[in-house]
Amino acid sequence: MLKTFPVGGVHPSENKFSAGKKIETLPLPKSVTIPAGQHIGAPTQILVKKGDAVKVGQIIAKAGGFVSANIHSSVSGKVSKVDDIFDSSGYRRPSVVIEVEGDEWLEDIDRSENLKTEITLSKEEIIKKISEMGIVGLGGATFPTHVKLSIPDGKKVGNLLINAVECEPYLTADHQLMMEKADEILVGTTILMKALNVNKAYIGIENNKPDAISHLSEKSKNYKGIEVVALKVQYPQGGEKQLIKAVLNREVPSGGLPLDVGCVVQNVGTAFAIYEAVQKNKPLFERIVTVTGKSVNKPSNFLVRIGTSTDTLIEAAGGLHENSGKVVSGGPMMGKALSRTDVPITKGSSGVLIFKEEESKRDEIKPCIRCAKCVSVCPMGLEPYLLMTVSKSQNYERVESERALDCIECGSCSYTCPSSRPLLDYIRLGKSEVTKIIRSRNQK
Amino acid sequence: MNDVILYTLITLGGIGALSSIILFFVAQKFKVIEDPRIDLVEEVLPLANCGGCGYPGCRNFADACVKAEDLNSLYCPVGGNETMSKVASVLGQTVEGKEPQVAVLLCNGSNANRKHTSIFDSAANCTIAANTYGGETECTHGCLGLGECVDACNFNAMYMDPVTGLPVVIEDNCTACGACVKACPKNLFELRNKGKKSRRIYVACMNTDKGAPAKKACDTACIGCSLCFKACKYDAITMANNKAYIDYNKCVLCRACVEVCPTNAIHELNFPPRKVKPAKEEVANEPSTEVKSENQ
Amino acid sequence: MSKLLSVSLSPHVHSGNSVKKEMYGVIIAMIPAMLVGFYAFGLDAVRVTAISVIAAVGFEYLIQKFLLKIEPTVTDGSAIITGMLFAFNMPSNLPIWIILIGILVSIGVAKLSFGGLGQNPFNPALVGRVFLLISFPVQMTTWPKVNPMNFSMVDAETAATPLALVKEGLKNGDNLSDLMGKIPSFTDMFLGIMGGSIGEISAIAILLGGIYMLWKKIISWHIPVSMLGTIAIIAAILHYVNPQAYAGADFHLLTGGAMLGAVFMATDMVTSPMTHKGMLIFGFGIGLLTILIRVFGAYPEGVSFAILIMNAFVPIINTYVKPKRFGEVKK
Structure with a gap:
């Protein structure tokens, strides 16, 4: 076994x-766009400016705290732009654009x-x-x-x-x-x-x-x-x-x-x-x-x-x-x-x-038939159908007491739901709202 | 046979009497003493329980009114000045009138003005969409068009226009309770003074990007060009974060800013049509034929 | 790129499960039991089943279309299941008008008035059946004798079900071992050669359907096992205490609607609890109530009542019985 x-x-x-x-x-591409935030944690501090020449492996953004990570240039060339550019989140985020010239690495690599x-x-x-x-x-x-x-x-x-x-x-x-x-x-x-x-x-x-x-x-x-x-x-x-x-x-x-x-x-x-x-x-x-x-x-x-x-x-x-x-x-x-x-x-x-x-x-959303499949596939022992209901009705206290924050967002519930209900979408909503509530509670 | 009836009468009567005695004592024990004025105040409130006053319901507001020493810090946006003066007379106090307000949508990114770059295909909820990504268009600040504000509105004062893909505020129904302001994850609603003859001028854009990307994303974006700021003689306009803001307390409704705006981002509402030249923003507001795809 | 990309939250793939697939899976699972019913009771059984299904689908369509004015959802197959389950619980010589009344109660009252599929607290088919059982006790408890492969429309002889026979006999002071001689052999009961409602007679056909549903993961084992287990254990204990007054576990499992109830009706997704623990409790409750009604109650059969009563407890079970949370911190 x-x-x-x-x-x-x-x-x-x-x-x-x-x-x-x-x-x-x-x-090697002609140019690269390196976002200054590629990790969970504090944002980084960009060290280069337009016109700077960089080498492969050179640090271009410094970690902005303990929970943060340095960012290095992946190519050699010239920085052509430091600006807010669309990244995979669909939002504009600070990024460094480098025009590639050759492939010159830092010597100590x-x-x-x-x-x-x-x-x-x-x-x-x-x-x-x-x-x-x-x-x-x-x-x-x-x-x-x-x-x-x-x-x-x-x-x-x-x-x-x-x-x-x-x-x-x-x-x-x-x-x-x-x-x-x-x-x-x-x-x-x-x-x-x-x-x-x-x-x-x-x-x-x-x-x-x-x-x-x-x-x-x-x-x-x-x-x-x-x-x-x-x-x-x-x-x-x-x-x-x-x-x-x-x-x-x-x-x-x-x-x-x-x-x-x-x-x-x-x-x-x-x-x-x-x-x-x-x-x-x-x-x-x-x-x-x-x-x-x-x-x-x-x-x-x-x-x-x-x-x-x-x-x-x-x-x-x-x-x-x-x-x-x-x-x-x-x-x-x-x-x-x-x-x-x-x-x-x-x-x-x-x-x-x-x-x-x-x-x-996605398939059309049908009413919940209470088949309990979401409950049985949840690896964290949660009840996704319930979390969706309470988070949709903005009952965030209940979302918290039903331990939505344990959810690892694996998507098994939405994957298995025969009614194609957006279970995880609403659980995520509940989680983000509960996180906000907890944060403001901790500040008090 | 008589025995049966007798026993029934005695048992049932006994149970009844016992229960009423218990009920009487329980009622005495758990009696809640309330200020009778709360009921009186509640009677004059609109009883919509919308939460616009900041309290969960009308009764809580009434309670707060009774306890408050100065009524001016409390305001029922639904009932307005009329209700507040009634409340004041019930409580033997006075209140100053407040200017009535109305919710306005600070976005003009209709389907015609903003090009779609993707299709959102998840639970139709604005907050979920906003947590997911920037939105269906390149403008990451504008309306997501999923109608959370409409759901939040308790007064039928809002509907989604299927042509523009934007919510529309029905001025007559709007009570300025602020539910939409709280509901919108992009903070696109503002409560503004209703103004003389319901006339209002405001910047219908919340885009804080620089001019070029803002303009690329939306035809009627505020690009932060400051032309309106220079045109305003009354210091009503302030520039911040690449966009203009018009202070409704200082604005005298002269419409100088509307004329200079290169992108028609500044809206004027309920003004008579201009004589000299046809109003520009009517062109911008012209309903498009393109219908927004439904996202369920 | 010409087409716009769609953006959605993860997961981006779906198992392909659908309400339709689940429902038609249940329908497929019910076919063996239905065929045994047709074999045993002939054309009458076909007539009752066909009318029930057509009426269930028809009523649902008409009510949704003209009364509720919403898009009819008859294609999802749930009305067909209700119709079939309803027919399974009917004696095959039931007049058409009674069937129609029962179906109207099932679909109109028990299902659609609560908001349709997924909202009904009680199993619709059972509500219809119990409604008829109380309203038309004579017609509902007169079962035709088994007459295999008889496809003529002649009125068949009637006979009592084994459960009713034993109950009646015990009431009249008969000896249980004598009564046991009068009922069909256990092999016959297992195969389905006994009097009863259309779908409940053959244990083996029902189990076949149950195994199919388990394989397709439409149901989980918890409810049938705990329900039948409870019935078996309590019956065995009672039988052990007084073999002359109480029939054994095999009798209680094979007669009446125990099998049908355990496999098809108690497992109805909408009206059963959401957690495995809850399902075990639910099944136990049904088993206990079934035996209590059968042995000590006025009716010979108690499965329908037991399921309906436990249906009412489902919200409470859902509120208080939670799945085991991963990494639960013991307090």
Whole structure:
């Protein structure tokens, strides 16, 4: 019996068209637009101005606090504009536009392909390095990694979990990364173990990727304390809380963090980025992005410089089919629909997913038939039908007491609802209103 | 047979008597003593329970009126001055009259004026849409057209115009309760003084972007050009965040600003038609034939 | 790009579940039981079922179109289910006018007056049945004798159901073991060779439908298992205490509407609780009430009443029985 989390969950069709496609390096674009905010936390402070010459890896925006991350230039060239430009949120946000000239990297970045396994830095130096290099969680949440690694006094971490579940349908970026960069990931994991001072790490992989499981298991024999755990395919296993429950059978308390059960969870892509940052001195300025969809001619996994326009990626994958109705940044279950395709790829973009016109429209909303499917698929043990009702009627006290804030927004409820009710839409509304209420309550 | 009737009478009568005694004592025990004036005040209120006064319902407002030492800090926007003076006479106080107000929509991004760049396809709720992204057009400040204000209105004073895709305030029904002001996630409603003969001039735009992107997003955006600011002789116009604002207390309704506005972002309402040249904004307000796609 | 992109919140994919699929799944699951009914009671059963379904769909359409003036929703299949379930609970020799009255109550009163699909607190088919049972007790409790493959329209002989037989017998002071000899064998009852309403006679056909619905994830196992389990356990205990006065678990499970109720009527999504724990409580309540009515009450059969009574408790169950929250902090 493979491990998985016990309550709820769904199993959407996987549609992993780009599985097994080698990671291609996308040619340098003519210009990049790098948003100054690509992470959760305090906004950054832009350090460059129009006309400045920058090199690849040069810092262009400084973290604006502890929970914030530096941003580096992904190309070399000249800053042509510092302005508010549309990003994937559909709002104008401060961004730096750089016209590409050549490909000149900062000298201290090690561009060789050699695997460097020896870890010379100390625990504190590693965390400092990760912070300098602007590493954020690459699974999509973009939480600054150094914050996660700085364990507050009184908390004890026993285990490191590497999230290689990739439970989102369609996406294959992490899968391909594991196949091609297994050693780097394992070294990155070892670095993380050193930074956290733990001697046990688990890499959780769903068993729809048997090649990755056997490949990493084989390689992990050379590294101390790393175990690969095969997991049953079930969405949303990639959620931190679900992953911990599946691998270690520990339940993160409501409102708590993985730290409360002695765990730290990092995405497999983050582990690779940490390897590059610590061992090769390379800031986070490129990432692997899956471009896929039923109408895409050439579903691919691209290595992309941050700030490249989404258009460029779609072009490289065979162009936007004229019958396309929706473009999603990220996976189909939790990704964000884009209102325009000229927005830049950011640190959090794990995929670009193109839906056909007929796939992109929601079905007509029917009355709730109280089939209780939403309740049984909710991995957090909530009652989505009830949360939707109370949040629609603006009964926010009830929304809070029914623990809407526990919702991880995995979308299983809306996915399964036979009446196509927008359950998660209204739960999100309730959550945002409740958060506002709590914030104003705390201020009093 | 008589026994049966007798027993029935005795038992039922006994239960009845016992219950009434219990009820009597319970009523005594839980009696709530209220100021009788609250009822009197409540009688003269409109009883719409709209919450426009800041209290959850009319009774709470009546309670507040009775307790208040000075009635001038309280105001029932629905009943207006008439109701407030009645309340004052009930309580033996006096109130100063307030100028009646009306809600105005500070957006003119109709389907004709704002090009759609995407289709919103989720729960038809403005707050959800605003939390999701900037909106169906390039203007991230304007009306989302999903009608949360109409739902919030208790007085049938608002409807969605299917042609423009914008809500319309029915002036006669509007009580300036402020429900729409609170409901709109983009803060597009303002309560403004009704003005002489219901005449009003206001900047119908909340776009704080710079001129070029604002103009690109919407034909009638305020681009922050300051022409109206220069044209106004009464200091009624202030410029902030790339847009103009007209103070309704200072505005004398001279319409100088309306004429100079290059984008017709400044609206004039209920004025007689101009003699010299046809009013510009009528062109801008002309209903378009394009019908906004329904988003359910 | 010519077309505008649509923007929606995640999730961007849908399972493809729909109300229609759920409803037609239930209808498919009911077909075996219906066929056994046709086999056992012949053309009469076909007549009752057809009239019920047509009347249910027709009334729903007419009421929605002309009385409520809303878009009729007959295509979602819920009216067909109500019609079929209603017919399943009818003896096959029922006159047409009684059927029409029952359906009108089911659709008009029990379903549409509460706001239509999803809003009704009580199972519509059962409300119709109970209404008829109280209004027309004679017609409703006169079941024709099983006459397999008889497709002539001749009035069939009538016979009491095993439940009624035993109840009547016990009341007259008969010995239970003698009475047991008069009713059909348990194999016959399991297959469906006994008197009764159209859809309730064959346990195996109903179970087949139940398994189909479980496989299609239309229902969960909680309600049928807890309801039948409760009936079995209580019946077994009573039988153990006094074998001469109380029939055993097998008798109670196979006779009357226990199976039909457990699989098709108690599991009705609209009128059952939302959480698994709640479903267990709901099923337990139905089982308990069924046995109480059957053994100690005036009616020989109590499933319909038990389900309706427990339907009334569903809002309370939903309010107080919550699913186990992930990471619940113990206080």
